[in-house]
Structure formats: structure tokens, C-alpha cells
Amino acid sequence: xxxxLQLGAWVIKQDRARVAARLEGAYTAFPxxxxxxxxxxxxxxxxxxxxxxxxxxxxxxPSLLLVxxxxxxxxxxxVEQVYAQLLAVREQGVTILLVDQxxxxxxxxxxxxxxxxxxxxxxxxxAGTSPISSTPSCATLSWAPERMSPLARRIAWSLLAFAAxxxxxxxxxxxxxxxxxxxxxxxILAASWNLLAGYAGQFSLAHHTFAGIGAYTSALLGLYAGxxxxxxxxxxxxxxxxxxxxxxxxxxxxRAIYLALATWAFAESVRLLVAVEYPITRGDLGLKTSLLxxxxxxxxxxxxFLGLTLASLLVIWQIVHSRVGSYLRAIRDDExxxxxxxxxxxxxxxxxxxxxAVFAAVAGGFQGTTSACCRPPR
Amino acid sequence: xARLELEHVAAGYVEGIDILGDITLRVAPGSITGVIGPNGAxxxxxxxxxxxxxxxxxxxxxxxxxEISALAPYEVKRLGISYVPQGRTSFPSSRWRRTSxxxxx
Numbered sequence: 001x002x003x004x005l006q007l008g009a010w011v012i013k014q015d016r017a018r019v020a021a022r023l024e025g026a027y028t029a030f031p032x033x034x035x036x037x038x039x040x041x042x043x044x045x046x047x048x049x050x051x052x053x054x055x056x057x058x059x060x061x062p063s064l065l066l067v068x069x070x071x072x073x074x075x076x077x078x079v080e081q082v083y084a085q086l087l088a089v090r091e092q093g094v095t096i097l098l099v100d101q102x103x104x105x106x107x108x109x110x111x112x113x114x115x116x117x118x119x120x121x122x123x124x125x126x127a128g129t130s131p132i133s134s135t136p137s138c139a140t141l142s143w144a145p146e147r148m149s150p151l152a153r154r155i156a157w158s159l160l161a162f163a164a165x166x167x168x169x170x171x172x173x174x175x176x177x178x179x180x181x182x183x184x185x186x187x188i189l190a191a192s193w194n195l196l197a198g199y200a201g202q203f204s205l206a207h208h209t210f211a212g213i214g215a216y217t218s219a220l221l222g223l224y225a226g227x228x229x230x231x232x233x234x235x236x237x238x239x240x241x242x243x244x245x246x247x248x249x250x251x252x253x254x255r256a257i258y259l260a261l262a263t264w265a266f267a268e269s270v271r272l273l274v275a276v277e278y279p280i281t282r283g284d285l286g287l288k289t290s291l292l293x294x295x296x297x298x299x300x301x302x303x304x305f306l307g308l309t310l311a312s313l314l315v316i317w318q319i320v321h322s323r324v325g326s327y328l329r330a331i332r333d334d335e336x337x338x339x340x341x342x343x344x345x346x347x348x349x350x351x352x353x354x355x356x357a358v359f360a361a362v363a364g365g366f367q368g369t370t371s372a373c374c375r376p377p378r
Numbered sequence: 379x380a381r382l383e384l385e386h387v388a389a390g391y392v393e394g395i396d397i398l399g400d401i402t403l404r405v406a407p408g409s410i411t412g413v414i415g416p417n418g419a420x421x422x423x424x425x426x427x428x429x430x431x432x433x434x435x436x437x438x439x440x441x442x443x444x445e446i447s448a449l450a451p452y453e454v455k456r457l458g459i460s461y462v463p464q465g466r467t468s469f470p471s472s473r474w475r476r477t478s479x480x481x482x483x
Contacts, residue, residue: 003469004469007469041469053462053463054462057460057461057462058460060455060460061458062458062459062460063381063458063459064381064382064405064441064458064459064460065459065460065461065462066425066428066429066459066460066461066462067425067462068421068422068425068461068462068463068464069421069422069464070462072464072465073465086410087410090408090409090410093408095381095382095405095406095407095408095409095410095411096409096410096411097382097405097411097413097425097428098410098411098412098413099412099413099421099422099424099425100412100413100414100421101414101415101416101417101421103414106412106413106414107412107414109410109412110409110410110411110412111406111409111410111411112404112405112406112409112410112411112412113411113412113413113414114403114411114412114413114414115413115414115415116401116413116414116415116419116420116421116424117415117416117419118399118418118419118420119388119396119397119398119399119400119401119419119420119423120399120400120401121400121401121402121403124403329469330469333469334469336463337463337469339431339451339452340429340451340455340461340462340463341455342451342452342455342456343452344450344452345452
């Protein structure tokens with residue numbers, strides 16, 4: 001539940017002390033919410049959820065609050081509380097435009113009233129002052145927010161995992177080491193796809209295509225322009241980011257199945273293009289690439305992919321647990337509510353698209369130079 | 379000056395059908411201004427139009443004298459307008475708490 005309030009505040013301000021003060025203000029205004037701060041928002045009652053909706057907006061310090069049917073579906077006793085809160089909010093200097101079917105309450109709390117009928121504003125008048133009075137108090141307890149998450153500790157864990165897994169090629173055959181390399185490649189693809197589809201809710205079917213773009217850009221540049229492998233992979237990442245930005249711009253206004261279809265169509269188009277342009281790409285035969293470490297002995301590639309995988313997981317973990325991560329989950333859970341909170345949802349979806357494409361392109365680029373061959377999937 | 383001022387606003391979801399036909403209203407600073415009306419009168423549509431989910435076909439919407447009718451919702455929000463829609467708008471909150479500013483480590 002508290003994350004909802006934090007998300008509300010984060011959208012506007014990134015100053016942690018200020019956010020903490022605003023949260024405290026919200027809890028002072030809505031003591032019920034303080035009791036339930038550790039609960040999941042879905043477990044709140046109707047009235048509590050309405051208070052949360054209101055509090056979530058108030059933490060952003062609006063000057064004008066638009067409120068739609070605050071009493072709809074609530075018990076009479078709760079209705080009283082909600083309107084009392086609106087009056088308290090007005091006392092704090094916030095202007096309110098209230099749209100309501102509960103004419104009695106609307107007449108009671110409003111200073112001015114408009115009547116609309118079939119889309120035309122009609123009668124207008126000054127309403128009587130309300131019988132309910134409520135004085136907000138803004139006690140501020142000293143409540144220090146935690147410092148940044150211990151990134152150093154996670155890096156240490158990653159290094160430890162690297163040390164623990166690095167000896168594996170000594171214990172298994174070269175063949176199995178190759179299998180591990182391919183597995184790690186897929187771990188990176190899966191983790192970055194999870195960022196896009198799992199956390200941001202954007203079900204793209206073109207993720208492997210970005211890996212392909214990374215691999216083919218690097219291989220083609222190496223073959224035809226003599227570009228060194230690492231520079232080629234860098235170029236592949238840039239190309240994937242640009243293509244991801246473009247594809248995201250085109251597709252991300254679509255929802256669910258339509259996004260999946262459009263990205264799938266893109267993936268198929270790229271695959272066919274690679275297959276058809278065989279004088280350049282060698283089509284289904286596969287494009288030979290040069291090996292990063294000069295020979296095919298798998299251990300160095302295994303260590304490379306182990307490092308890449310752990311680094312990717314670490315970076316993705318950081319993104320998911322950052323402000324951006326909470327934006328993405330908000331968009332996934334309810335895009336309209338995220339928009340209401342002031343998120344440019346399209347921009348963040350596209351950011352997730354580009355970030356995941358970059359990870360795929362890095363993985364694809366290195367996979368291309370590890371397997372000595374790029375080939376479109378059949 | 380009114381905090382918010384709508385002049386002859388018309389808006390709707392589908393081409394050719396105006397849900398709002400001709401809305402003119404003023405919201406005085408520090409007031410609660412109520413809008414009442416029967417089902418389907420366009421009350422919710424009015425708020426959605428102000429917040430930028432819909433853009434008016436005619437008329438103007440001004441926040442403290444500044445025209446805002448062409449802005450996207452996130453831009454409107456940045457100008458200090460908040461919108462509390464009908465029903466629940468909270469997110470079903472998830473497991474992690476460690477990096478939240480309330481965190482416990």
C-alpha cells in the first residue's frame with residue numbers, strides 16, 4: 001500500500017526527505033492508511049481504497065484536484081468520511097472540482113455548483129457553506145528514510161557467484177561447457193525479456209531479433225569493413241537501440257495481443273530479409289564470424305558469458321528495484337491509473353523496450369563471436 | 379482570476395458525437411466547485427477532458443490563464459492538477475520493500 005503513495009510522490013519529486021514528509025502528511029490526514037501501510041493495496045476496503053486514491057494524489061501537492069464520484073459504491077458512514085476529507089483538503093488551500101451524482105453531499109460541501117445536462121452547462125449558483133468542519137493538522141515526526149540500497153553488497157555477491165561458478169569448465173567436458181555458454185546466453189535474453197514483458201507488461205515477440213541485430217551488425221561490419229569485434233558489438237548495440245526506439249514508437253500504443261502480433265511480424269520480416277539476402281548475409285547457411293579469442297576453446301567464452309550474465313542480472317535487478325521499476329510495474333498493473341498519476345506511460349514503455357533490446361544485442365553480439373556463425377532461426 | 383476556466387468546451391470519444399456540447403464554467407481558487415447532473419450528462423467526461431485524456435473539439439480550458447487543452451495527462455499533472463477517478467486506482471503493490479524510502483534495510 002505504501003508503495004502506492006511513494007509512487008505518487010516520486011512522479012513529481014525525487015527528493016527523498018520531501019517524499020517522506022509528504023507521506024507523513026498523508027498518514028496524518030488518513031490515520032487508517034498508516035495502520036495498513038504494510039498491507040497489499042488489494043486488501044483495502046472500498047473506503048480505504050478511496051482514501052488511498054485521494055492520498056496518492058495529495059502527496060504530489062496539487063493546486064487543483066479533480067474528483068470523480070468519490071462516494072460511488074461506498075457505505076454511508078465511509079461516505080461521510082470521504083467528504084470530510086475533501087473539506088480538509090480544501091482547508092489546506094487546494095482547489096477542488098467535484099463531479100458527483102450524490103447531489104445532497106455535493107450541495108453540502110460545494111462553494112459553487114454547476115448543473116450539467118446532456119453536455120451543456122446550465123444553472124450555476126453559490127452553495128451554502130457546509131455543516132461539516134474539519135481542521136487538518138500537519139504534525140511532522142522525524143522519520144529518516146533509509147539510505148540507498150546496498151549496491152556494493154550485491155556486487156560482492158555477484159563476484160562470489162562468479163568465483164563459485166568459474167571453475168565449472170574444469171569439471172565438465174568441452175561439449176558441456178558449450179552447453180553452459182548457450183544456457184547463459186539464454187539467461188540474459190530471458191532476464192531482459194522479463195524486464196519488458198514481466199515487469200512492464202509489454203509482450204514483445206521480437207526479443208530474439210534484437211539479439212540477431214547485435215550479432216549480424218557485428219559480423220557484417222567485421223566481414224565487409226574489417227571492424228574489430230568489440231567495436232562491431234558496440235555498433236550492434238547502437239543499431240539495436242535505434243531500431244528498438246523506432247519499433248517501440250510504432251508498436252507501443254498497441255495493447256496486449258496487438259503488440260505481440262506487430263512485434264512478431266517485425267521479427268519474421270527481419271528473419272526473411274536475412275534469409276533472402278543471402279549474397280550478403282549467407283542466408284540460412286549462416287554467416288561466418290571471427291572468434292573473439294582466436295580459437296574455439298570454450299573456457300574463456302564461458303567465463304565471458306558468466307561475467308556478462310551476472311552483470312546483466314545485477315543491472316536488471318537495479319532497474320527493477322528503482323523508481324523506473326515501479327513506474328513499469330504501475331504501467332503493467334493499470335496503465336490508466338499510471339497516467340492519472342502523471343506518468344508519461346508511452347515514454348517509459350519505450351524506455352523498457354530500448355533497454356531490453358540493448359541487453360539482447362549485447363548477448364547476441366557476443367554469442368555471434370562465440371559460435372563462429374550467425375544464422376537465422378528456422 | 380479563476381483557477382480553472384472552461385469556455386464553450388465541446389468534446390467526445392467518437393467522431394461526430396459530442397458528449398460535452400457547450401460547457402462553460404469557472405473554478406474559484408480555494409473553493410470546492412460541485413458539478414451535478416443525471417447519468418450520462420458528461421460529468422466524468424468533463425474531468426477527463428480537463429485532465430487531458432480527451433482533447434476538446436471546440437472551446438478553451440485555461441489553468442490560471444494558461445491554455446492547457448492540448449496537453450497530455452502527464453503534462454497537466456506537472457502543472458499541479460490531480461485527478462481522482464471513479465473506483466479504485468491503486469496498484470496491487472508487490473513484495474519488495476528494500477529499496478523503498480521506508481525500507482528496513
